[in-house]
Amino acid sequence: MNYAERMARLVARKIEQTKAKQERLGSRDEDDYGLVLPPENFKVDLPVRDAAGQWSGPRSWALNFRWLMENHPCYIDPDDAIAGRWMFMLSRMRLGYQLSRSNFAFDYSHLEPIQRKYDITTGIGKDAHFAPDYQIGLDLGWGGLLEKVRAAKRRFAEDAYAVELMESEEMAIVGIMAWIRRLAAAADDRAMTEDDPVRRANLLEMARVCNKIADARPDTFREVVQWIAIFNMASRTYNRDGAGGQLDEMLRPYYERDKAKGVLTDDDAEFLCFCLLLNDPHYYQIGGPTGDGTDQTSRMSYIILEAAAKLKSSCNLTIRVWDGMDRGLFRRGVEILLANRLGYPRFSGDKALVEGFMKNGYSAELARKRIAVGCNWMSLPGMEYTLNDVVKINIAKVFEVAFAESGSLAELEENYRRHFKAAVEITAKGIDFHLEHQYLNEPELLLNLVSHGPIEKGKDVSHGGAMYYNMAIDGAGLAVVADSFGALEQRISVEGALTFEEVKNAVLADFAGEEGERVRRLLDSSGRYGAGGTSADRWAMKLTEILNSEIANHVTPDGFKLIPGWFTWADTLRFGKVVGATPNGRKAGEPISHGANPLPGFRKDGALTAMAAAVASVQPGYGNTAPWQLEVDIGLADEPDAADKLMALIDGHFRLGGTLVNINVVDAEKIVEAHKDPSKYPDLIVRVTGFTAYFNSLSPAFRELVVKRLVKERI
Amino acid sequence: MSGTVFDIRRGVSKDGPGLRTCVFLKGCPLRCVWCHNPESQSAEIERAVTTDEVCGRIMSAGEVMAEVRRDAVFYDSSGGGVTFTGGEPMMQADFLFALASAAHADGIHVAVDTSGFAPWAAFERMLPVVDLFLYDLKCIDSGRHRELTGVENRLVLENLLRLDIAGAKIWIRCPLVPGLNDSDGDLAALKEFVRRLRNMEKLEICPYHQLGIEKYAKFGKPLLYGNRNSASGKDVERWNRIIYCDV
Numbered sequence: 001m002n003y004a005e006r007m008a009r010l011v012a013r014k015i016e017q018t019k020a021k022q023e024r025l026g027s028r029d030e031d032d033y034g035l036v037l038p039p040e041n042f043k044v045d046l047p048v049r050d051a052a053g054q055w056s057g058p059r060s061w062a063l064n065f066r067w068l069m070e071n072h073p074c075y076i077d078p079d080d081a082i083a084g085r086w087m088f089m090l091s092r093m094r095l096g097y098q099l100s101r102s103n104f105a106f107d108y109s110h111l112e113p114i115q116r117k118y119d120i121t122t123g124i125g126k127d128a129h130f131a132p133d134y135q136i137g138l139d140l141g142w143g144g145l146l147e148k149v150r151a152a153k154r155r156f157a158e159d160a161y162a163v164e165l166m167e168s169e170e171m172a173i174v175g176i177m178a179w180i181r182r183l184a185a186a187a188d189d190r191a192m193t194e195d196d197p198v199r200r201a202n203l204l205e206m207a208r209v210c211n212k213i214a215d216a217r218p219d220t221f222r223e224v225v226q227w228i229a230i231f232n233m234a235s236r237t238y239n240r241d242g243a244g245g246q247l248d249e250m251l252r253p254y255y256e257r258d259k260a261k262g263v264l265t266d267d268d269a270e271f272l273c274f275c276l277l278l279n280d281p282h283y284y285q286i287g288g289p290t291g292d293g294t295d296q297t298s299r300m301s302y303i304i305l306e307a308a309a310k311l312k313s314s315c316n317l318t319i320r321v322w323d324g325m326d327r328g329l330f331r332r333g334v335e336i337l338l339a340n341r342l343g344y345p346r347f348s349g350d351k352a353l354v355e356g357f358m359k360n361g362y363s364a365e366l367a368r369k370r371i372a373v374g375c376n377w378m379s380l381p382g383m384e385y386t387l388n389d390v391v392k393i394n395i396a397k398v399f400e401v402a403f404a405e406s407g408s409l410a411e412l413e414e415n416y417r418r419h420f421k422a423a424v425e426i427t428a429k430g431i432d433f434h435l436e437h438q439y440l441n442e443p444e445l446l447l448n449l450v451s452h453g454p455i456e457k458g459k460d461v462s463h464g465g466a467m468y469y470n471m472a473i474d475g476a477g478l479a480v481v482a483d484s485f486g487a488l489e490q491r492i493s494v495e496g497a498l499t500f501e502e503v504k505n506a507v508l509a510d511f512a513g514e515e516g517e518r519v520r521r522l523l524d525s526s527g528r529y530g531a532g533g534t535s536a537d538r539w540a541m542k543l544t545e546i547l548n549s550e551i552a553n554h555v556t557p558d559g560f561k562l563i564p565g566w567f568t569w570a571d572t573l574r575f576g577k578v579v580g581a582t583p584n585g586r587k588a589g590e591p592i593s594h595g596a597n598p599l600p601g602f603r604k605d606g607a608l609t610a611m612a613a614a615v616a617s618v619q620p621g622y623g624n625t626a627p628w629q630l631e632v633d634i635g636l637a638d639e640p641d642a643a644d645k646l647m648a649l650i651d652g653h654f655r656l657g658g659t660l661v662n663i664n665v666v667d668a669e670k671i672v673e674a675h676k677d678p679s680k681y682p683d684l685i686v687r688v689t690g691f692t693a694y695f696n697s698l699s700p701a702f703r704e705l706v707v708k709r710l711v712k713e714r715i
Numbered sequence: 716m717s718g719t720v721f722d723i724r725r726g727v728s729k730d731g732p733g734l735r736t737c738v739f740l741k742g743c744p745l746r747c748v749w750c751h752n753p754e755s756q757s758a759e760i761e762r763a764v765t766t767d768e769v770c771g772r773i774m775s776a777g778e779v780m781a782e783v784r785r786d787a788v789f790y791d792s793s794g795g796g797v798t799f800t801g802g803e804p805m806m807q808a809d810f811l812f813a814l815a816s817a818a819h820a821d822g823i824h825v826a827v828d829t830s831g832f833a834p835w836a837a838f839e840r841m842l843p844v845v846d847l848f849l850y851d852l853k854c855i856d857s858g859r860h861r862e863l864t865g866v867e868n869r870l871v872l873e874n875l876l877r878l879d880i881a882g883a884k885i886w887i888r889c890p891l892v893p894g895l896n897d898s899d900g901d902l903a904a905l906k907e908f909v910r911r912l913r914n915m916e917k918l919e920i921c922p923y924h925q926l927g928i929e930k931y932a933k934f935g936k937p938l939l940y941g942n943r944n945s946a947s948g949k950d951v952e953r954w955n956r957i958i959y960c961d962v
Binding site: 532533603605607608609610612613641644645647648649651652655656 | 724726727781
């Protein structure tokens, strides 16, 4: 039995698991996350819950987490090199949990009226969304981490919170250690009944690895891979954390050591990476510069990339593109993207990211270490707390508020600026509120362990434990607002085809009636953001200036640094529902635009270069991203230079200042077919936004959006 | 300097090397029976009869170049540039010269997609500012050429040989229509002719497709050759076999 056969069986099981998840959980417009369903008869009986189904504070979280770990079903697959799969998300088990609004133990109703007015996604109570430094755990092992928190508890004996936090960390670790030991026992048990000698040997090795790393630090390549997977699964179980790290550099020393000893082949390493990526679609970066500016592409980078190519499942791997890079890695990544059409790898643009982050006052060395480990976001592993991708201002809502108060375009601009400023102010107050209370609401028990500071200082990472605080605020709805301003300028100010009053009446009436529809058509057919040289293009850049003028190099009232970006995540539907009709011809409740992208139909020719240039032109440029989400339909045919062209397109976008490119290379006909009958294509994977997902697990409304986004252009 | 343009497309990868902007100049002296851009034939601005679409607008060279320059970074990253096509771009020779000169001065790679049906003097003038000619060869037999395009091909073939002698880079493009210009004899003659060219870098087959057919009705033009089927995979396979076996 060879690796290819094992991989094929593992992928087939993954598809079955996805189908089962969909049947039990329904559609979910989210990442696949890699979780599997618990056995049907498994009952979660958390020890701490109040009458309202809530809990908060380190000890409560730790007790509940420890219970989950100590009782967590032990998933063992004899074909897999890794023991375990994760099944529960503790952070979603508090009663009344909503993805758009976290449970929070502290009252912020004094902020809510204005937050609602501007449809702010506040981030209050949001967890994770910053990156771990796995090396801390790999160097110490669970036993070493336990010693470290116990020593800290003794050191901070006078600080009641620190003591509770460290005791909670202890409980979390003890729970994880117990789970790993149970995994070892389960693998051993399974080995007894396994007839196939290869699988049996695999199960026995799995048991040995787990027994060792339950306490001791991992030494071999396989032990390291299992350690990372255990951390990922435990951290997911705690609060969905999905940030990975610079995977090639993390694994390289162990790979080289085992290779030199003759105990690991490249095929072994590839299979182990395959299993790690299959276990959980965490966000990893490969390639890119080291802190001192030398290329860190290695044989390991290629092994990971080839493992991802064979995975053919949900995967979030990013290749960092930069001037000094091994272009072979870039090319191979593009070839895989084109051949597999699974939406990965993605590509990040080093130049703009580094130059941008340095504008916040950081060194080039630090800026190079800030890597792609999230949906739209970069983070300094183990050093930075950010609330990345969970704080958003729906600028379509801000525009709506301003529009209702305005009688002319000039007045509208002034009102927009004023309301946007107010929206940022309330958002910043929300961030402060979160930073003030989150450590008591939901401490980061898992990520604290692999951060530089929390254990050393006896403080939760959200409350003084981190080295740096760079709080993200993303704008959402750029194209809708740019096109709205653009349409008003073109049809009213330039052409005189409509008056402001006519437009206002039509918009407020949701374009009802014949006259409304006439006005809507005129607005809808005006020059769009993305076409190049239109009023809307100029407005998109102006909106970025306004975004920067209120956020970049600003701090919250409590003094935390803010960094701007443009991103909607998968929330285009939700954001759209709360916004009435807009002067770009959009009707009330329709979705808003995606990230920094122009709206579909922005140019007759759908030119990819035009889109690349447009998205580059609206980059805030402070180290956070405004990703370009690109759907390319490429026929099966005969495009021998497709990789060259796609590389040129990505290169050009990055030269213009682009930061991150998410690409779907899809068969449009297949997507349309799959939308009609998702069961026909159970293995179809699309890049929804920063994450990839099985197409058939998305909701019909969201699938519709993906279909609309398709650009039917050949590269 | 201004001229009549009927479309500008960005990010095109089919008309020359790399990623390109294609500028479509209006007006063509030929009336190819298979033409898939019938709205490009007249030099005048036209209004569609079935929609409110207008084909063609007067643009200054500066306006066109502003569009062309938008993708300069992608020309650089892909080895692309601008392609002037049509219609027949040589019909607006002065405008084309102004555009090609401006692009050339900017260091942008310039391709001209031509039927070859224009006075030699116009081509000669273009030589210093054009990097590549995408040159159509539709049929080597002059009589048949006239039947299919409305003009004889003596000038076309002469200009091609002269461009070749002058050292211009040439990509030959053969629009092939099943049953019209793809007989064994047609293809043998084509091969024989291109053997004489020293500076031909490439020979591309452009299989006939039906994509432009609805535009005839839209712009109120009679279909010159009826509703023919697009070239099949079998046709293309045969053409490839015959043309590329020893070119």
